[in-house]
Amino acid sequence: MSQANLPKGQPNRRSLLLAAGALASGPAAALNSAKGPAIHESRKRPVMVGSANALRGMKTQYPRLLEGLEPLDAAVEVVKVVEADPNDMSVGLGGMPDEEGRVTLDAAVMHGPTHNSGAVGALENTVHAVEVARLVMERTDHCMLVAQGATRFAKQYGHPQVDLLTPKAREVWLAWKESMSGKDDRLAPKKSQKSGKLYEYMGEKWTLEQLISDQRITGTIHCSSLSLKGELACCTTTSGLSFKIPGRVGDSPIIGAGLYCDQEVGSAGGTGRGESAILSCASFLCVELLRSGMSPEEAGLTVLRRVTAQAQRASAWQPEIVRADGLPAFNLQLYLLGLDGKHAGVSLFGTSAYSVADEEGVRHVPLVALHAK
Numbered sequence: 001m002s003q004a005n006l007p008k009g010q011p012n013r014r015s016l017l018l019a020a021g022a023l024a025s026g027p028a029a030a031l032n033s034a035k036g037p038a039i040h041e042s043r044k045r046p047v048m049v050g051s052a053n054a055l056r057g058m059k060t061q062y063p064r065l066l067e068g069l070e071p072l073d074a075a076v077e078v079v080k081v082v083e084a085d086p087n088d089m090s091v092g093l094g095g096m097p098d099e100e101g102r103v104t105l106d107a108a109v110m111h112g113p114t115h116n117s118g119a120v121g122a123l124e125n126t127v128h129a130v131e132v133a134r135l136v137m138e139r140t141d142h143c144m145l146v147a148q149g150a151t152r153f154a155k156q157y158g159h160p161q162v163d164l165l166t167p168k169a170r171e172v173w174l175a176w177k178e179s180m181s182g183k184d185d186r187l188a189p190k191k192s193q194k195s196g197k198l199y200e201y202m203g204e205k206w207t208l209e210q211l212i213s214d215q216r217i218t219g220t221i222h223c224s225s226l227s228l229k230g231e232l233a234c235c236t237t238t239s240g241l242s243f244k245i246p247g248r249v250g251d252s253p254i255i256g257a258g259l260y261c262d263q264e265v266g267s268a269g270g271t272g273r274g275e276s277a278i279l280s281c282a283s284f285l286c287v288e289l290l291r292s293g294m295s296p297e298e299a300g301l302t303v304l305r306r307v308t309a310q311a312q313r314a315s316a317w318q319p320e321i322v323r324a325d326g327l328p329a330f331n332l333q334l335y336l337l338g339l340d341g342k343h344a345g346v347s348l349f350g351t352s353a354y355s356v357a358d359e360e361g362v363r364h365v366p367l368v369a370l371h372a373k
């Protein structure tokens, strides 16, 4: 039902927000406010935290955050750098396609001061999915648009229609398709026909065989920021799991799964196996554990312990979800930023890094792994 068709007097999300604002600013604000006392003190020095691939964008945006840039503006600009980069095969232009060769993007933004969010799922032909997610937040009464609706919406707001499947991503997708089965009509090239070409993925060189191995290509960019005024915002954007079933949407556009922020407490986001972040409400749980007084590292590792236990339970019907030693057969990274500026990056496995920008510089910091290899 459109807003114009709403029965007279029926509140919609926008009118409720306006009413809440009016209440909060009126004389009875203290009595009527559902907001408890701020339990975490904000510090007045900006901080940005995000996935390893957020570093490039942070280098240009952190100085602007120091000058007073709004936290959502800063976070969005950070992730747009990777969305526009055809060489990053996990986000935006050049992202890996679904099993039919279509690149579909998921993205979301969340704004602490207004506790509002916007998201798109399975968006096509649009480089800056994060900007479309922001339009959903700012120019609609909704939290999420998906598939053709999201794509048409992006077009209406003037986003250029672009073929996101780069020649490189097409080659990798075709190689995957040709190697799927010996029982279909597609033939994989003979060894002698393979070029030995190397493909750049997540800053490293990979062979075609590595890119289509059992370890599916994943990758996403998340950025949380805390501004000079102590305001929080975050965003996450991705092309999702490579060769996914058409229509699959991961955690990245789901509030509470791939990202979450609460102006009273902190912000969090994740990359890695989206299904595990959805099933554990990972980002929401990170923020709620921060609220309970845990440090960012403790909170992140507690969520990953739960993810491990959930995978072990799921292995009763999906044995391949765990390895032979009973630990998850996938990875999940979580990035946490408290209102006090404290932060952590944690992962189930591995020794990789997360990006941080604060008064100590813009740099990579090692992730804390829950499980040794």
Ligand code: ASP
Pocket (backbone or CB within 6 Å): 217, 218, 219, 220, 238, 239, 240, 241, 249, 250, 251, 252, 270, 271, 272, 273, 274, 275
């Ligand atoms: N979390 C993303 C998804 O599941 C993928 C990734 O981060 O690698 O869609």
